[in-house]
Amino acid sequence: MSEVRTAIDSTWVGGRKPFKASYGKLMMWFFLLSDAFSFSTLLLVYGVIRFSSPVPWADPETVYTHFPGLYEWFHIDAPLAFVGLMTFILIASSVTMVLAVEAGHRMDRKNVEKYMAWTLVGGFAFLACQAYEWYHFIIGTHGELFHGSIHLLDGTVATAMAEGVQDGGVVVMNGANQGLNLLTATSAQLQELVPPEMLTATGALDVGAASEAAISGAGLKLNQYAQNPSFANLFFFITGFHGTHVASGVLLNYIIYKQVCNGVMEKRGHYEMVEKVGLYWHFVDLVWVFVFTFFYLI
């Protein structure tokens, strides 16, 4: 008899809720765990490709320098300032989300509505910031050879060294002429390699014309920031995958916000649905903390 009682009293024999959580909340946690594996793998792939890159990787401080207003009106570079603002927006929206959950625990419908509305504002603001950042990442700084490349006649490319055109020169990156500096090359070499419109009357490299033809911004095959195309590809994929999560989080938040406004949760007697979408929203913030570190800081 006592053995049977022990079995009944133990937590895992069935008929009890060992996790003391509802089905929906558990499933959200399990989903987030699997999603955490996805993002971990993506960021680890980023690390592997970056640290095994045979050519120098881009320096984030020189890539993400645009701040709305400062750049357009005053032409001021503000390295990493905008991504700092994005991080702040996402953390703040996480706080309003958790405040909505807390208000739900007190059945305080008015505050749930208020804080969920602010969370939605934060989500939209973050997406708008990301659109701005992507736009400037893709467009780039036009005609600047600082990190740009010139396509040469033999199919290879020449790239300005890190110190810039004047200091480091413009060096052929691969092929038979690898290592040749176009600023010190003979005019015979230049004529074979450089398209005629990029040469001056005396046969030297026309830096101005070359800059005009240099790659600006980021594409899937070439970008002005790093010779390794993986830099832009990984940026697009990982921040894009995160942005998709933010967008779907905003959609979920909006659906639950409408339900709260319609009094669905009040009728149900609890606001657990707010808590479940809250978990998802905090996860989006959590991922951004890692993306921020690995893409912008390191």
Next chain:
Amino acid sequence: MANAQHTPGEFDNDQSAYTHPDIHTHHDEAHGAHVRKNIWRVFWILFAITALEFVIAFVVGRGLFRNVTFILMTVVKAAYIVAVFMHLKDEVKSLIFTIMIPLLFVIWFILALLIEGGFYQGGWFGY
């Protein structure tokens, strides 16, 4: 004997948990004030760590020390978000372990890459 007697409710297997879960879904105003205070405390901690990261990004030169510092600060921020905002620390132990233990696979993955990566790069653990 197989049909051991039990009092109703002892099994707690009624479905009310799915329509009206009592666990962590309701609290009173006094507890709420405490929770809110903690939320804002964590916000300021996250804010301060992020601000410090910016200072380090511009003051400390690139290198292993800076990267390790950034990663440690990131892990601290992540811990606060998971523990307080997602209130995992208020859940029962079995749920905490169910979520945290599988993440060891990520650590394993990192170690595997660092060790095997040395084959190509002559890196961390050498070959």
